[in-house]
Amino acid sequence: MLLPRSLLAALLLPGVALLARVEGFDPARDVNISFSQGAVLLSSPPGSHLKARFLSVALASAAGSGTLTMGPLPPAQDRDELGDPIYQGDLKIPLTGQGLTGEVALEVRYQPCTEGPQGVCYLPMVRRITAVAQEIPSGGEALPAPAMPTAKIGRAHV
Secondary structure, eight states: OOOOHHHHHHHHHHHHHHHHHHTTOOHHHHSEEEEETTEEEEEOOTTEEEEGGGOEEEESSOOTTOEEEEOOOOOOSEEOTTOOEEEOSEEEEEEEEESOOSEEEEEEEEOEEEOSTTOOBOOOEEEEEEEEGGGSOBSSSOOOOOOOOOOOOSSOOO
16 A cells, blocks of 8 residues: 555654754754844854744743844845755844843744755754843844855755
8 A cells, every 4th residue: 555645754754854863963952042132143053054934033922011023134045955045054133122121031933954965854943042131122123134154065955
C-alpha cells in the first residue's frame, strides 16, 4: 500500500530534522537571541539562515495598556531556492513601545534552516526574552534597522 506524499513527509520530517541536529545544528541552542539598545538581535551560525516571513517580535503577555511595534526589517541578504527572503548571520530588529513599564517579556518568532544539498527548514519557533521597558524607545514607529555586516555563505539550499 502506498502512503500519500503528505503522510510520508510527516513521518519522515522528524527523522530528517533529528539527523540535521545530530550533525551539529540545534535551532533552539544555536540561534542566539538577545535585546540591546532598543532592538532584538538574532544571530544564526554559518551554514544556516532565518526565513524573513516568519520573523516577528511581540509582547509575550498583556503589559497593561502598553504596546510594542516591530520596526521594518533591513533588506533581505538573499533568497532561498523557493524565492523566500532570508537572513544569514546577524540581524537587528528595532522596536518601539508605548506605556511599557518594568521588565517586559518579548516573544521572538523565527524559522531556522540549514543550508546545502541536505538543508532542512525546522518548524517556526518562539523564544521568550526579557527587556527593560526604559530601553525600548517610545514612539509609534521603530527606526529602520541598518543592515548589519555579515559574512555571506553563498546561495541557500534547503
